[in-house]
Amino acid sequence: MFLHTLNPAMKACTVVGLVFVLACLFDPVTPLVFTLFTITVTLVFGRFRKRVYALYLSAFTLFAFGMLWTTIAFADTPSQPEETIPLAGFLFPKEDVLTALALSFRVMAFAALSLLFVFTTNMVHFILSLIQQLKLPPKLAYGLMAGYRFLPMMKEEFDQIRAAHRIRGVTEANSIKGRFKQLKRYAIPLLAGAVRKAERTAAAMESKGFTGERTRTYYRPMKITGRDWVFPLVMFAVLGVLIVLSFQLDYFRWYNGQF
């Protein structure tokens, strides 16, 4: 599928660029429409387990919704308190509600973009592309990849350590200070294990002749072709049109630190 075969570095740069532009805007409509557009693109041009995607998306929606409430609740005194909107039986200042909506949709737009990236990108390809296109030093890149492998092992390790401590008769803490002590007690074996693994992995890599020099060949050469430019062009064009619309219809607002 199109999104999966896209050059990962190009995809990442596009997403980051879009996020920066979105971060400067501050009306509720543009991010909302753009979020919907991004989700559509992801669903149409990506192939993955739609249920998992829905799960993540709903978690983020929940987060954004929570944010909506706290923002309204902790808002500054509005400049035009007379304009109100009724919500769930209460009256809220219109300005606060708009601000809150803008913030929440912004979060949604960011989330949709990062999900687009995460769900359609192979981590290894991404790192390879960082080396080949963005000139990340291979030593750093492969070191990162080696560390990244520990991620799936971590939960298991943590459970093991917890169990081991209980078996050894360390009781679980319930005071705040006890909690921090406990955090340290679990953290240390976990980290010690991670350091040992890292050390052994590094040794194994070097024993296979890895030096970190740029002069290596690639099993998966990553290239940027004409096709890869379609994605940034389309995404930025749509965002541009939305911004122009917001000017035309006069609901455009810059972001300048509203909360």
Add this chain to the structure above:
Amino acid sequence: MKNWKLKEIVVLSALSVVFAVVYLAFLPVGKLLSGLFGPIGYDFIFGIWFIVSIIAAYILRRPGAAFLSETIAATIEVLLGNASGPLLIVTGMVQGLGAESAFALTRYRSYHLSVLMLAGIMAAVFSFIWGYFQSGYAALSGGYVAAMLIIRMISGALISGVFGKAVADGLARTGVLSSFALGRELRKKRAS
């Protein structure tokens, strides 16, 4: 980067992976606190989110360790699903730069507790400035903002500076760091 040993990079990356998960785990805690106290709630425990930069710098003692570890941790957080999305990576970079600035001030010569606390404070200050523009603290009243900054600085000094050092020292005592800068220093201390 050239004179880093491969195993230092892998360790850096492993630390970042571990702490990315810890960072995520602390988000709900921050959320709970901010539910109780408002936006300032996060600042009480903000120090936890700089801890990897201090630990990595303290263990490896190389220029760039603080910045890199924090950046990588943030990136992994995003990949694991932090709702803030790619902007969080920038946040991580800013925080990492903050911590890095303290070590750079000593020209990477001193890793005394006070320097680590300073690194925590600098990370707090940098992250605060970034947050001021990015998350809109401007809309909050002046006194409140000042209180946020101070609490965040204290949290940075205590949680990431003092607690971070305690964790790293504990780790060094297990012996696994014997071929890293911190372990070597510990050995020298013991020998003398």
Add this chain to the structure above:
Amino acid sequence: MKTAVQLENLSLTYEESGRTVLRDITLSIAREQDTLILGPSGSGKSSLVQCLNGLYPENLDGEMTGHVYIHGRSTDDFKPGELAETVGSVFQDPETQFCMLTVEDEIAFGLENLRIPAEEMEPRINEVLEQVNLLDKKTSMIHQLSGGQKQKLALACVLVMEPDILLLDEPTANLDPRAAGEFIEVLTSIKRKRSLTIVVIEHRLEGWMELLSHVIVLRADGGVLTTGPLHDVMNKQAHIIHDQGIRLPYPIQYSLEEDVPPPYPFTLEKLADQNVRLPSVDRPRRPYGKKIMEAADVQWKDILKDISFSLYEGEWIAVVGANGSGKTSLSKIMAGITKPDSGMVHLKEKPMKKWTPDRLRKESGYVFQNPEHQFVTYETFEEIAFSLRQQGTAGLEINRRVKNMLSLCGLDGLDRHPPYQLSQGQKRRLSAATMMVENQSVLFLDEPTFGQDAASTQQLMELLEERFQQDTSLFMITHDMELVHRYATRVIVMDKGRIAFDGLPEQLWMHEHLSDWHIEPPLPVQLYRLLTERSRYHVSSYS
């Protein structure tokens, strides 16, 4: 003859502890002279291998003196990464040898380091996967492979780089007997195809003897005890090697015990020719006591299915089965470490979830498969003293008991050593020792003897036997069928998450599905069969 590896006065001291682990080693290994490195646990075998593959001195923190020559060239003269073209290594731990996510990427990694053009990679990857029988896993994720497959992959990664020298540090310690056998077979077939010098560290020699021609034996203090052709050394010095606590191949061990004079037989068949006595294959059994544990209809994820069985006082259960068959998962559920998705586990007629951790700990102990998971302190001494301190035992008493335990486990003089920096075998013994100072009624042990030499295995088993005699019930996972044969009163076979067999060991050895479960009968039993078969043949040929 050209030398592959040559060591001149090699000594190594770890800075952390100041211990000299290798002492003035001078030896050489000729090309294509496949060599076994033997030595008691902690004698410095792993450290030696680290010196050979050029990882040292960069990667360890110690001081190395002397010289290492590979193909006549000092390792100092090799450029970084260059040595990898000549020397390839497979390490013991199947988890930490990889840096990529999929099988093909991992194999390509080595080729990329050698700057092989991209278009040549694919055929080479396919070829090497074919050799190690992993072709169908080419695009699999590495973390989904079983332990045995990971070790074969590790071998493939190295083989693809076509090294002249292959270093293997206990590559089969965590594998089930079938997987270990397959690993050795792969090596044997490759050896037939191209020239290669193999250097292996192993404690369990079964299967390796036909492949290897030479041996280097290290002493406990890190010096060289002897070197030479495998057969010569075994025939002339078997008893000396035995005295070092090193495990000998079973036929030789048995000949020593039976006072058969050298030359010693290397295979069971030859041993049977020697007219030896029938080995005894019975173990006196005690009547079972009360039921102490019961599992009823336990399910966990799709990993354990329909598990029901009971554990009685005075039982020594051995749990065996292929890699990934669910042994560890089962033991964790029985010990209350993980909770089953459905079904119940009772300990002393009380459901597991009603036990408080504090009370539970007094009743049951657990030795983890990975010893590092068990460490909670900074020193070997403290590690053992930990639970005694928690019970409030007096200081002098602690000192006495810990010292005693340390010496029983062959950890003398290591009291102040950080647990993480022990050798593999020492870690294993320490983690077992921490559970032995208490008096629980059930003890769970997950592969307590992997990576151990003969003497430490013996000591560990004696400790367990002692506990057993004091009415502790034991639940022991192992791949070592001889231990099952000698110690277990009952054996459970796990197969794809189900209990496939539950009965007496001697019944198991006669079971028709034995090889489907990746199990081979223990050597004494095989010998017994061989001898009885022959005598039957003899009897019939006389009559």
